[in-house]
Amino acid sequence: MLSPHNFELSIPSKHDREIAKTSVNAIEKAHLDMKKAKLLIQDMQVELPLSAVKLxxxxxxxxxxxxxxxxxxxxxxxxTQEAADLLNVSRPYFIKLLDSGQIPFSRTGNRRKVLAKDLFKFKDESSKKQNHAIDELVKQAQDFGMDYDE
Incomplete structure (x- = not known):
């Protein structure tokens, strides 16, 4: 179960960013024909599922x-607060989304709970709608001969 302290995130240091960048490059090169992966931590070696390597x-x-x-x-x-934080919206706005039926939820007593999978589905669908609307606006601007480069 999640608790609010799970959302306390720290920005990676410059050193960590550089190590991560080097690691990404090395893993991507090896990942092309990878059939199995092993992780070495000090003297201990464990096999990783390929799905974990992608993650x-x-x-x-x-x-x-x-x-x-x-x-x-x-x-x-x-x-509702955790979900609102993940969508970067206010809790009252998020409650309106729930009450309008846009995101499924369950109740435990007087508390609403939202499954992460339902929240992510809503977020993906919203992003697709936003991208489609932007594409339509760009198309209309081009049809009307609007040029924003000048």
Missing amino acids: LLEALGQLAQGNALTMIPRHAALT
Whole structure:
């Protein structure tokens, strides 16, 4: 279960960003024909599933760009505040999204809980709608001969 302290993120240091960048490059080169992966930590070696390597590559890529990150299981039940924070919206606005039926939720007593998978689905759909609207605006601007380069 998540708690608010799980969202306390720290920005990677310059040293960590450089290590992450080097690691991403090395893993990407090896990943082309990778059939199995092993992780060596001091004297201990463990085999990793390839799906974990992809996840590690994504995490390292984010760190290399200087981004803080956290992992949330898709089945995690989030509070309305945690979910609002992830969408970068206010809690009252998020409650309106829930009450309008745009995001499924369950109740435990008087508390609403949202599954992370439902939140991520909403976020993806919203991004697609926004991108489509932007594409339409660009097309209309081009049709009207508007040139923003001048």
